[in-house]
Amino acid sequence: MTAHTDLSGISIPPGLLPADGRFGAGPSRVRDAQIEALAAAGRGPLGTSHRQAGVKDLVRRVRAGLAELLALPEGHEIVLGNGGSTAFWDIAALCLIERQAQTVVIGEFSAKFAAEIDAASHLEPALRCEAAPGQGVVPSAEPRADALALPHNETSTGVMLPPRRPEGAPEEQLLLVDATSAAGGVAVDLAGIDAYYFAPQKALGSDGGLWLCALSPAAIERAERLEADAGRWVPAFLSLTSALTNSRKDQTLNTPAVATLLLMAEQIEWMLGQGGLAWADARTRTSSGILYNWASQREETTPFVADAAFRSQVVVTLDLAEHIDASALTALLRTVGIVDIEPYRKLGRNQLRIAVFPSVPPEDVEALIAVLEHVLDRC
Numbered sequence: 001m002t003a004h005t006d007l008s009g010i011s012i013p014p015g016l017l018p019a020d021g022r023f024g025a026g027p028s029r030v031r032d033a034q035i036e037a038l039a040a041a042g043r044g045p046l047g048t049s050h051r052q053a054g055v056k057d058l059v060r061r062v063r064a065g066l067a068e069l070l071a072l073p074e075g076h077e078i079v080l081g082n083g084g085s086t087a088f089w090d091i092a093a094l095c096l097i098e099r100q101a102q103t104v105v106i107g108e109f110s111a112k113f114a115a116e117i118d119a120a121s122h123l124e125p126a127l128r129c130e131a132a133p134g135q136g137v138v139p140s141a142e143p144r145a146d147a148l149a150l151p152h153n154e155t156s157t158g159v160m161l162p163p164r165r166p167e168g169a170p171e172e173q174l175l176l177v178d179a180t181s182a183a184g185g186v187a188v189d190l191a192g193i194d195a196y197y198f199a200p201q202k203a204l205g206s207d208g209g210l211w212l213c214a215l216s217p218a219a220i221e222r223a224e225r226l227e228a229d230a231g232r233w234v235p236a237f238l239s240l241t242s243a244l245t246n247s248r249k250d251q252t253l254n255t256p257a258v259a260t261l262l263l264m265a266e267q268i269e270w271m272l273g274q275g276g277l278a279w280a281d282a283r284t285r286t287s288s289g290i291l292y293n294w295a296s297q298r299e300e301t302t303p304f305v306a307d308a309a310f311r312s313q314v315v316v317t318l319d320l321a322e323h324i325d326a327s328a329l330t331a332l333l334r335t336v337g338i339v340d341i342e343p344y345r346k347l348g349r350n351q352l353r354i355a356v357f358p359s360v361p362p363e364d365v366e367a368l369i370a371v372l373e374h375v376l377d378r379c
C-alpha cells in the first residue's frame with residue numbers, strides 16, 4: 001500500500017474553474033437555456049392534460065426531432081414510454097426476444113440486461129459474450145440467438161462498441177442496442193439496428209423517467225407476433241405495441257413527465273440548430289480527445305480503456321496512480337462545484353469518470369484539466 005498524498009491543504013484558484021462544474025454521466029448537466037425555456041413555457045403545457053394539443057405537441061417535437069437527429073431510416077419509428085431504459089430491458093425481454101438472446105456483457109449496465117433475460121422464465125439463459133471491465137469485445141455470429149443485445153456505450157466503464165451485426169448472423173436475428181448514454185452524442189447508422197433505445201438524462205441532457213427507441217420494421221413485426229401469442233403474458237405497461245400505438249398519436253400509454261419532454265425537445269432542437277448529430281459527434285470527440293491526450297501524457301493518470309479503439313467519446317474513465325486518492329480528489333473538487341466525476345460505484349477503482357456529452361463545451365473540459373493539473377502538481 002502506498003500512502004496517499006494529503007490533499008487537504010490545496011486550494012483551487014477560482015480563475016481556473018469551468019463555467020459549469022457538472023460532468024456527471026447521468027443525470028447529466030441540463031443547459032441553462034433549457035431551464036429558461038421550461039420557465040418561459042409557464043402555464044403552457046405544464047399542468048395540462050397529456051391528451052390535449054399542448055403536451056401532444058411536445059411529444060411530436062421530440063419524435064420528429066429525434067427522427068431528424070438520428071436520420072431515421074424509412075419505415076423505422078420513434079417510440080417512447082415511461083420507465084427509463086431499465087423498463088425497456090423488460091419490454092425487450094417480453095416483446096422482442098423470442099426464445100434466446102446473445103448478449104455482450106462488458107460492464108454493469110450490459111450485465112443488468114443479461115441478468116434480466118436469465119431471470120425471464122419464458123426465455124433460455126442469455127448466451128454471453130463477455131469482456132473484463134475496461135475492455136471491449138466484438139461478438140461473433142451466434143446462430144442459436146434470435147436477438148443480439150449490446151451496449152453502444154457501456155457507461156460504467158467508458159467502453160464504446162461498434163453497434164453492428166456480426167458477419168454471418170442469422171437474417172431474422174434482431175439487433176438491440178442500448179444507446180442510453182450514446183444517443184445524441186455519438187454518430188450512428190440506424191440501418192441494420194432493430195431497436196436503438198435510450199433515455200433523456202444522458203447525452204440528451206434532460207431529466208430521467210422516459211425510454212425512447214428507434215424501432216425497425218422487423219422489430220415491430222416481431223413485437224406484434226410475440227404479443228399476439230396467447231402463451232406469453234405481456235403486462236400492459238410493458239407492451240411495445242401499445243407504446244407504438246400511443247407514440248403514433250404523439251401520446252404515451254400513461255402520464256409522462258411533461259417537464260422532461262420539454263427539456264428534451266429543447267435539447268434536440270438546439271443540437272439540430274448547431275449542426276445535428278455530426279456536430280455533436282465532433283464535439284464529444286474533441287472533448288474526450290483532449291482528456292485522453294492529457295491523461296496519456298501525465299504520469300499520475302492512465303486511460304482505463306487500454307485499447308484506444310474501444311475508448312468512449314462520451315464517458316472518459318481515467319485511472320489514478322496509487323498515491324492519489326480518487327475519493328479525496330473528487331471530494332476536494334466538489335467543494336468548488338466540480339461534481340459527479342466519481343467512478344461508477346460498483347466498479348470500485350481508483351478512478352475518475354468524466355462525461356463529456358454535447359452539453360459540455362470543450363472549454364469546460366480544458367478548465368477541468370487545469371484544475372486537475374493544479375491539484376496533481378501539488379501532490
Ligand SMILES: *Cc1c(COP(=O)(O)O)cnc(C)c1O
Nearest residue numbers: 084085086109155178180181199
Ligand atoms: C443509465 C443507463 C441505463 C439505465 O437508464 P435508466 O433510464 O436509469 O433506466 C441503462 N443503460 C445504460 C448504458 C445507461 O447508461
